[in-house]
Amino acid sequence: MDYINSLLGILLSAVLTENFILVKFYGICPFMGVSKKIDTALGMGMAVTFVMALASAATWAVNAFLLVPFGLTYMQTVAFILVIASIVQVVEMFLKKSVPALYQALGIFLPLITTNCAVLGVALVNVQKGYDFLQSVVNGAAGGLGFTLAIVLFASLRQRVDKADVPKCFQGFPITLIAAGLLALAFMGFSGLKVF
Amino acid sequence: MSQKNSALYILRLALTLLAITAAVAAALAGVNAITAPRIAQANALKTQQAIEAVLPGGGEPLDVFPDETGLVSRVYASDTGYAVEVTPTGFDNTITMMVGVDKSGQVLGIDIISHTETAGLGAVSAAKTTAGEVFRGQFAGCSGEVSVAKDGGSIDAITGATITSRAICSGVNAALACVAGLN
Amino acid sequence: MNFKKQFEEGLLTKNPVTVQLLGMCSVLAITTSLFNGLGMGLSVTIILICSNVLISALRKVIPSQIRIAAYIVIIAGFVTIVDLLLKAYLPDLSESLGVFIPLIVVNCIILGRAEGFASKNGVLASAVDGLCQGIGYTVALVIMCVIRELLGSGTFGGGLLNGGEGIRLLPAQFPAMMMVMPVGGFLTLGFVIAGSQWLMARLDRKNRKNRKGGR
Numbered sequence: 383m384d385y386i387n388s389l390l391g392i393l394l395s396a397v398l399t400e401n402f403i404l405v406k407f408y409g410i411c412p413f414m415g416v417s418k419k420i421d422t423a424l425g426m427g428m429a430v431t432f433v434m435a436l437a438s439a440a441t442w443a444v445n446a447f448l449l450v451p452f453g454l455t456y457m458q459t460v461a462f463i464l465v466i467a468s469i470v471q472v473v474e475m476f477l478k479k480s481v482p483a484l485y486q487a488l489g490i491f492l493p494l495i496t497t498n499c500a501v502l503g504v505a506l507v508n509v510q511k512g513y514d515f516l517q518s519v520v521n522g523a524a525g526g527l528g529f530t531l532a533i534v535l536f537a538s539l540r541q542r543v544d545k546a547d548v549p550k551c552f553q554g555f556p557i558t559l560i561a562a563g564l565l566a567l568a569f570m571g572f573s574g575l576k577v578f
Numbered sequence: 579m580s581q582k583n584s585a586l587y588i589l590r591l592a593l594t595l596l597a598i599t600a601a602v603a604a605a606l607a608g609v610n611a612i613t614a615p616r617i618a619q620a621n622a623l624k625t626q627q628a629i630e631a632v633l634p635g636g637g638e639p640l641d642v643f644p645d646e647t648g649l650v651s652r653v654y655a656s657d658t659g660y661a662v663e664v665t666p667t668g669f670d671n672t673i674t675m676m677v678g679v680d681k682s683g684q685v686l687g688i689d690i691i692s693h694t695e696t697a698g699l700g701a702v703s704a705a706k707t708t709a710g711e712v713f714r715g716q717f718a719g720c721s722g723e724v725s726v727a728k729d730g731g732s733i734d735a736i737t738g739a740t741i742t743s744r745a746i747c748s749g750v751n752a753a754l755a756c757v758a759g760l761n
Numbered sequence: 762m763n764f765k766k767q768f769e770e771g772l773l774t775k776n777p778v779t780v781q782l783l784g785m786c787s788v789l790a791i792t793t794s795l796f797n798g799l800g801m802g803l804s805v806t807i808i809l810i811c812s813n814v815l816i817s818a819l820r821k822v823i824p825s826q827i828r829i830a831a832y833i834v835i836i837a838g839f840v841t842i843v844d845l846l847l848k849a850y851l852p853d854l855s856e857s858l859g860v861f862i863p864l865i866v867v868n869c870i871i872l873g874r875a876e877g878f879a880s881k882n883g884v885l886a887s888a889v890d891g892l893c894q895g896i897g898y899t900v901a902l903v904i905m906c907v908i909r910e911l912l913g914s915g916t917f918g919g920g921l922l923n924g925g926e927g928i929r930l931l932p933a934q935f936p937a938m939m940m941v942m943p944v945g946g947f948l949t950l951g952f953v954i955a956g957s958q959w960l961m962a963r964l965d966r967k968n969r970k971n972r973k974g975g976r
Contacts, residue, residue: 405943407790411783411869456610456845457603459863460837464599467830496833497867499786506860510671551959555782556951563947570942573669573741595827595834602838609842613849620852671859694859696793696941738938 389520392513396524399573402500403532404566408525409500412491413533413562418544423537425484426491427530429477431523433469433495434504438522440465441505442515462505463496470496500529535565624691625663625676629654631689632678633661644759649752653760659686660760662753668693668745669700675746677717677753681761684721685750688714693742700742709736713743717750724750764889771893773964778901778950779957783869787861788905789946793913796920798906799899800854804847804862806895808839809871810888813879815839817887820880832875833866840866857920870898901953908949913940 402408412426441462449455474492477485485492495501504525508518539561548557629636637654651674652663659680665672673693678686690704702709716733717724724747725731728740735743777783784805791797815835816823823831844862847855855862865871874894879887910919915931922928939945 407786407943407946408864410785410789456606456614456841459841459844459866460599460602460606460834463833463837463866464830467833493829497869497872499864499867502867503860503864506863507671510860551962552951552955554958556955556958559947559951559954563944563951566943566947567939570939570944591824591827594824595830598823598831599834602834605838606841606845609845613845616849617845617852620849624852692856694856699938699941 389517392517392521393524393527396521397528397531398569401528401532401569401572402504402525403529404562404569405573406503407499408503409498409529412494412498413529413536418537418540420534420537420541422487423533424530425487427526427533429473429484429488429492430495430498430500430529431526433466433473434501434526434529435519435523436469436473437462437466437501437505438508438518439515440469442508442513442518445509446515458506458509463502466501466505467496500525532565536562539565628663628676628689628691629661632676632687633659637661640760643756645752645756646759647748647752647755649749650756653756655760660753660757662756663691664749664752666745666749666752668695669739669741673703673742673745673749675749677750679753679757682721683754683758683761684719685717685724685754688717688746688750690714690746695739695742700736700739702736702739703742703746717746720750721754723754767889767893768896771890771895771897772900773897773957774961775894776897776901776957777870777873777894778898779954780961781870781873782954783873784898785950786864787868788902789943789950791858791861792902792905792909792946792949793941794857794910794919795903795906795917795922796854797857798902799921800847800851801858801861802895802899802902804843804858805865805868805870805898806892808836808843808865809874809895809898810891811839812836812871812875813887813891814884816875817879817882817884828880829872829876832872832880836871836875837866853920870894904953905946905949908953909940909945912937913942913945 396402400406403410403413409430412430444461444465445455445458449457449461454461470493473495474485477488477492504522508521513521540558543557543561552560626636633654633656635656635658637656637660640653640655643650643653649664649666650662651665654661659678662677662679663674664677665674667673671694673695674691676689676691678688680686693701693704695701695703703713704710713734713736720732723731724733726733726735726740726743726747728735729744731747733743733747771777773780775781778785778788787801787805791801812832812835816832840863843865844855847858847862874890878890882890907917910916911930913936915929915933915936917928917930937945940949
């Protein structure tokens with residue numbers, strides 16, 4: 383029971399109290415770039431969640447069975463990023479064959495998931511916190527869900543902002559960042575939430 | 579030319595990537611060999627300094643100690659008391675701290691070994707500044723259970739860092755519970 | 762190769778943070794004290810120069826199909842070297858920057874420059890490019906740090922000056938704590954980019970006026 387509680391706790395914190403984008407600042411680049419339409423944002427979020435869960439599982443295994451037993455923990459960064467790049471490559475090929483519509487819609491952002499700080503970030507955090515296999519996967523998936531929540535919220539914000547009258551030098555990214563800041567302020571309200 | 583898709587070409591690509599990775603791995607192994615002893619030394623020194631700070635005279639590590647909270651990682655014992663290393667979760671990540679407890683169950687002092695709390699907020703708890711020392715000094719002489727004023731206790735939390743302060747309290751409580759179990 | 766032009770580009774017109782909008786994760790996350798900002802800026806600049814130089818030197822040898830993977834491995838190598846060196850010789854900085862040091866691997870600036878410049882230019886030009894972009898990044902970081910630290914903690918030079926406490930410029934009750942929290946990061950960067958866009962628009966208007974006046 384305690385274990386399930388800890389898993390639910392990880393889920394809740396990764397989505398709300400320690401939201402990967404708005405609190406911990408992982409995954410900012412795609413957050414800024416992709417989120418203009420809600421359905422694209424949702425598709426991107428789902429893809430990232432999938433990659434994050436898979437990457438958490440794979441990197442945990444590589445760390446536990448390869449790096450630690452052979453004393454190669456200094457190779458963590460190199461090994462993890464290679465694993466992530468391979469996973470993204472495989473997901474890309476899979477989507478191209480099976481769901482070409484999504485593949486087209488995501489465009490350049492699909493290979494860019496490799497450089498998404500959130501994916502490598504969650505892999506490193508899993509190791510840092512000493513999570514076991516299931517905890518790592520839950521953390522990865524939950525982080526992805528938090529990421530999805532943030533970019534979908536943000537896409538709807540941006541749709542309104544784009545129609546507003548913005549001062550010249552604030553047009554484009556500055557006003558977007560300020561909107562994101564207000565969203566981050568709102569999420570601060572979740573801090574200290576500890577149901578599990 | 580069909581050569582681009584042939585298995586041999588793909589093998590060549592894979593081998594080139596493998597060669598680059600191997601070269602990088604070799605370079606890293608070299609740097610690691612040079613830095614690892616120094617890193618280990620710095621870590622050991624940090625722990626030693628933390629033990630000295632909370633339990634003057636140091637202590638010997640214990641192999642077995644009671645721990646219901648899961649936060650206690652190491653215990654050092656001496657004639658005057660214990661130095662307990664605890665790892666509560668703060669705002670950002672784990673806070674590693676050393677709590678000195680005397681044989682009667684009173685806190686001698688606390689020392690923060692490592693943390694990743696926000697600079698200017700939670701990080702004040704570990705800072706060598708007046709504010710930091712005032713915060714840490716509050717724990718000396720406490721026993722039983724400590725908590726921040728918001729939770730009905732006597733500890734003044736750091737402004738804007740309630741979560742960090744709460745975490746440190748839970749670390750101290752874990753240490754006190756452990757020592758109570760040892761006595 | 763025009764050093765002055767590259768420097769100006771790195772600093773203003775093609776600044777990796779304010780114009781190209783790369784490397785934002787680190788800019789928003791660690792800019793809470795001057796110590797962090799300078800440390801991160803320096804680390805990224807060193808890694809940028811090293812990886813640019815090596816990738817440029819190997820650009821004719823790495824096959825095109827695997828070039829991104831190869832660049833990532835090389836960059837990850839340099840990042841790990843810097844990570845280990847920091848852990849050994851500057852443990853305070855290593856702890857302060859935390860997971861964002863290994864995350865330099867996915868800092869889009871480095872991969873972006875490798876793919877966009879180092880893979881197409883000579884070793885010296887790539888080294889200079891790395892230096893200029895790195896300086897632009899560091900300047901943006903420092904500006905962010907100074908603003909956030911001043912408005913959020915009321916000090917200047919946190920972690921470096923005055924024995925680590927920083928010089929107190931504002932009385933303790935004054936600062937808005939939210940500036941050192943995620944909100945503050947977003948807001949400050951928004952204003953900094955707005956400021957940079959305003960500056961570039963003004964320079965652009967001045968250049969156009971000069972060109973017209975010269976006829």
